[in-house]
Amino acid sequence: MSQDYHDIPGTYVFDAEASRKGYHLNMFCMSLRHAGNRADFLADEADYLSRFPMSEEQRRAVLERDWNGMLRLGGNIYYTSKLAATDGLNFQQLAAIMTGVSEQDYRAMMLGGGRPIEGNRSKKEWSHG
């Protein structure tokens, strides 16, 4: 299969490879859709995570709330956002963390028209930027 999207910077396309790698990580996140599970998870995170056969690296990324790490390890944003919701974060707060800026700066960027497409199309542009 053509993977012409790997050249897009700062982006993890949730393709077959990511989906296979991230299955248990994402299904853990999915379980947080239920309030009872959210409470159980917050009461003892490591114990709750042991119910899901994910990799040590994935487990560590969850415990450390390494949001980009979770995506790199096969997480999908609509799943990891359920972990963010469990922490009381909304999508904009999560986006600020993933892009390494304060919530205020991120909000200001969006009010200014968002991250521009110019300079953000390819990894090559980022490495020269």
Next chain:
Amino acid sequence: MAEIIAGYASSHVPAIGVAIDQGKTGENYWQPVFAGYEASRKWIAEQNPDVIIMVYNDHATAFSLEMIPTFALGCAAEFAIADEGWGPRPVPKVVGHPELAWHIAQSVILDEFDLTIVNQMEVDHGLTVPLSLAFGQPEAWPCPVIPLAVNVVQYPPPTGHRCLQLGRAIRKAVASFGPDLKVVIFGTGGMSHQLQAERAGLINADFDNRFLDLLVNDPEAAAAIPHVDYLREAGSEGIELVMWLVMRGALSPDVRQIHRHYHVPASNTAVGHLVLENQPA
């Protein structure tokens, strides 16, 4: 006979739902978003549709990685409002239209679109936010809604061309349904946005406005946009725009643009909105 009379396209940003639910629509941040929906709220009240077909995507709510249908048609009598992690939105349950939904399912499957039939499904913000934008905060939604969930979370989503063709099959299906029903079809999601990773916050107003132009006047050209262009130019979640092509395919080849609205931002997303009426050939 039943007839699709018009199409309604809109972003379905969850934060828009939160703003409505929490009474924040008049705030400076939100006012320009909602101002662009005032005319279409009047329009849809005047049209008074009998049924809405809602093309939307589920966001890891009713469907998880356990099962990923590319096109799933809700044929149930009703659909509960989902808890997406922040608690269910305080909106009325969604009442379906099983007769028409089953009719569409049979018709399009025999027309070679192998969609999935769903009899039990919770619906998330992808479906409820456009209803709130169109109808505000009623005690009950004013008409039945047939959900058509499209996978855009697991790559690859269906192609734009396939979505346009499915819309055409739906138009044919509705036109062969006996009872006189006025149907409005909604295409939702988009416009440019990226929610994930280091490039989150991407917005591309040029891409979005060109897409709006093409959707109205040259849907074949819009349908030819390859997935990588959406991902690169409109952000990884901007690929939701393929769903607007199902809506467009269900309309006549020529349409009249009744209303158009574009605003940046709503949370992380560019908001786009179109109302299109059929033009007799």
